[in-house]
Amino acid sequence: xxxxSIDQAIALAGLAQSIRVVQNIAWKGETNETDFKGVLSSIxxxxxxxxxxVYGGSFEVSTGxxxxxxxxxxxxxxxxxxxINLAINLLTLHKQVMxxxxxxxxxxxxxxxxxxxxxDGEIYQNEDLYNSFVNDCSAxxxxxxxxxxxxxQVKGEPKYLEKEKNQRKVRAAxxxxxxxxxxxxxxxxxxxxxxxxxxxxxxSVNYLINNPIRK
Numbered sequence: 001x002x003x004x005s006i007d008q009a010i011a012l013a014g015l016a017q018s019i020r021v022v023q024n025i026a027w028k029g030e031t032n033e034t035d036f037k038g039v040l041s042s043i044x045x046x047x048x049x050x051x052x053x054v055y056g057g058s059f060e061v062s063t064g065x066x067x068x069x070x071x072x073x074x075x076x077x078x079x080x081x082x083x084i085n086l087a088i089n090l091l092t093l094h095k096q097v098m099x100x101x102x103x104x105x106x107x108x109x110x111x112x113x114x115x116x117x118x119x120d121g122e123i124y125q126n127e128d129l130y131n132s133f134v135n136d137c138s139a140x141x142x143x144x145x146x147x148x149x150x151x152x153q154v155k156g157e158p159k160y161l162e163k164e165k166n167q168r169k170v171r172a173a174x175x176x177x178x179x180x181x182x183x184x185x186x187x188x189x190x191x192x193x194x195x196x197x198x199x200x201x202x203x204s205v206n207y208l209i210n211n212p213i214r215k
Contacts, residue, residue, distance in 0.1 A: 003052075011186075013208075
């Protein structure tokens with residue numbers, strides 16, 4: 001399994017896991033915090049040689065790998081149209097970010113600041129620090145990506161989506177999803193992969209599910 005295929009699978013898994021975090025918060029009012037923390041780590045590691053290094057391997061996005069397998073494997077009965085729609089919209093939004101230089105600059109500068117401020121290894125042991133980190137990620141999404149004409153519309157239960165804490169988590173997870181989209185493109189991924197290289201993606205995903213890696 002070559003490194004490019006591994007990186008593409010991990011980047012897609014990060015995207016998938018971020019989307020599932022959004023869906024869980026929107027429809028259930030809660031999410032698996034381990035899965036959430038797994039994708040949040042991508043905001044803290046911005047200068048890296050590979051997607052694998054950004055996530056510390058594939059283990060932190062193992063949930064995302066299983067989701068990708070469910071959605072791409074033709075034998076799977078667990079298709080999720082809402083998930084697919086969010087994934088397409090986020091990959092499209094990523095292209096809009098790339099084409100909008102002011103937004104791109106604002107986003108990259110903000111991620112640099114967050115990474116420098118919180119990259120001390122203690123975020124997940126300190127609840128106040130962790131909440132502050134999530135809030136800063138949410139605020140960055142609001143002042144950059146949310147300003148674009150075509151914004152992501154998140155569906156869910158109003159009683160959950162109306163809560164400010166949940167809104168902040170959703171925006172932070174969407175920021176992680178966009179980060180994953182950048183990694184997907186940087187590792188050579190494109191929309192054509194879903195049409196012509198689906199088997200290659202699935203092979204890479206299955207390999208990582210059976211052989212999780214840590215960096």
